[in-house]
Amino acid sequence: MVSTQLDEIKVLVERVEKLIELDASVELRELINDLNISDVAELIYEMPEHTLPFFQQLDFQRALAVFRILDVSIQEELLKSLPPYQLVQILNDLPPDDRTSLLSELPSSTVKEIIKHLNPEERKVTLSLLGYPEESVGRLMTPDYIDVELDWTVEQVLTYIRDYGKSSETIDVIYVTDANGTLIDDVRIRDFLLVDPKTTHVSDLIDGRYISLHVNDDQKEVANVFQMNNRVALPVVDDRNVLLGIVTIDDVLWVVEEEYTEDIQRIGGTEALDDPYLDVSLFQLYKKRIVWLIVLFFGELLTITAMSNFEGQIAKVVMLATFIPLIISSGGNSGSQAATLIIQAMALGEVTIKDWWTVMRREIFSGLFLGLTLCVFSFSVISLWHLFSPTFGEHYFRIALVVGTSLIGVVMWGSLMGSMLPLLLKRLGADPAASSTPFVATLVDVTGLLIYFSVAMLYLKGILL
């Protein structure tokens, strides 16, 4: 049960430690083989120094199941430390889609080494799956499915499943193909079970309303197709509609999580990490962040140019400097809001490039109202402040006017930039999530200063400036 999982693992670790201490290898073996595979994985994460011995205690099918859910870094570790005969066994028995995704994450020298160990047939399947572009549906699919023909009876189908179902990744959906391998339909296993097996033919069960993925489709869009169609597996075809493999929904859950993690990291202004945060080396962590920090640093250099043009004004009215952080971060904040809303709406397919005009209109109005609200607040705050402290001097009302008006302009501008930038990036073929909140904030900083000092000139010229 989820709620008590943490405590259970702690108890488990203590039990295992005691068994190791007592050198009770038989009991240990029994215990490990009796656990859920997710608990074995947890155990390996908690006691990494025992990874290999734990793993070798497991019955082969269970070892395989555990291996499939381990982090890539630990999988690689294990592959390196396993004796060759076990390595070969594991690799040959992994479902092709899992093997492919494992291989695509390992360094190419390790991959070469590993592919050598595969038997000729498995090697062929793996190399063909590796031939599809990364992030494509081809890399997700498994060729282990069951396909039947139109003129079979349901009884024939059930016998066939009994004979050949063991090696297939899922038998929840059965595929109907013709002699050329062209996909005709998919039928859920339940439909076979709910009819009389002797008198019903496959052709009675098809409705021709299947949904298929193309082998070159982007993995990102697959989740959406699964959601909209209530399926546990989808067939993958090529240009001639020949069935090449299937994608199962459990693999899609991983894809969705990975995509979102990348998006969130990009939105926060770093490159996507390849591994869990705590597994990434300090140097990697530095590398993934420094590029954007430098880019943003150079962006901010523009603020220096802008500011140095206004030094004369600051020298005359030092107080103008006081409001700079407030003004530019209000712009940055509204920009961050707009950018994340639009990035996420685009990721969900709720907003597309062709909606740009609707989005722009909505953001101009939202920005206007948001800015007006902050304007009112700044007026109130500066007036109240003036009652208790002379910080803003006799011209406090004019200062409030400058700050308030600038806030309207900066917040509107921030909302507009934040919302249009992801659309623009998409239009240019880039990832909308690259318009990170720091990036938007930096862009708005420079323009925010220009707005602020222009407004100041407008209201204060001849009076203070």
Add this chain to the structure above:
Amino acid sequence: MVSTQLDEIKVLVERVEKLIELDASVELRELINDLNISDVAELIYEMPEHTLPFFQQLDFQRALAVFRILDVSIQEELLKSLPPYQLVQILNDLPPDDRTSLLSELPSSTVKEIIKHLNPEERKVTLSLLGYPEESVGRLMTPDYIDVELDWTVEQVLTYIRDYGKSSETIDVIYVTDANGTLIDDVRIRDFLLVDPKTTHVSDLIDGRYISLHVNDDQKEVANVFQMNNRVALPVVDDRNVLLGIVTIDDVLWVVEEEYTEDIQRIGGTEALDDPYLDVSLFQLYKKRIVWLIVLFFGELLTITAMSNFEGQIAKVVMLATFIPLIISSGGNSGSQAATLIIQAMALGEVTIKDWWTVMRREIFSGLFLGLTLCVFSFSVISLWHLFSPTFGEHYFRIALVVGTSLIGVVMWGSLMGSMLPLLLKRLGADPAASSTPFVATLVDVTGLLIYFSVAMLYLKGILL
């Protein structure tokens, strides 16, 4: 196929428009009943004015399937416009989990109205599902599953499925319970199909290694359990291990997407939107954003207090103001990076509160190296700049020293704040994603100014200040 979906929909809309124009209702009915349900949904989104007529053209089972995947706002629209007899039919036939999630999104007055239309049995199920806390597994589950007993033969099981399987949400997994309804194990349908049905008993197929969810578990954690255990459905039990229902993986995909959308919106500094971006009213859009903007505005007021303490220094060395945007946004940027990395690592369970010391150590060092790099860049830029323009005057080297040292301090501080804040929020029982990038940036702004002006005093006292 995904890649051509957009074009296909366009062609489809044109075809439908023509049929409507020609008043060819028979052809229209045929066409609509021949489409995939996801295409019907698309059609409804493209031509919202025809929602009701399209819907009424559909055969009942298909109408139900389409209804399940529509956005809540359109579902509500439809429920209101459908004639009562159709409303009753739809509601009674929706799977209980879908009905519950629909009802929990509608205003309570509408819910009351709707529950009146349910038949007594369905009403009981719905009300009991509504009794579980929102965001709990109880709200996700469906009571439509198949459970069998230990002493049945596989043949009995298959016959039972044939008789009662139609109303169950999934028959991919069958549950084994005792006379009290206590869960004993779950068995995949494939295991029944791969053995001889006459001689094998249910008791031969169980291995006692089932994973169950507790009815009060948080929905957020369910995705993780599915991923780690390769299941398409999981049983839900109460404290006494009595089977109450099941959760299917396709519902989990929606939960995952919703959770991530909320997280991304929070990270960007808005409250989570309840509906798709384009469906939210301007007022809602304003409301969801203004709260945080005002909070951040008041946070930024602290910068005014800070700045007004340094007015004397700015008056003496106006140039100090020039670097304010650069300094504070570098801190904000590194803070945003750290915050999003940690928020996401926590969401994936890669980092927990007990890792705080490891995280802190990593972030201090990352921040140090990131800051050092920006320090080197700022030195180079200011020196080069000095070669071509006298902006920074004769003390340019000291200015560079101030800016460079401040950057190290501010970036380290930003990384530290950004990484510790999500952990602190979690510790306090709040959502880590509430430590939005704007929030972190604002916090770092205030402290960044203090660091900057303190460093300036240190290096410039007696020389320029």
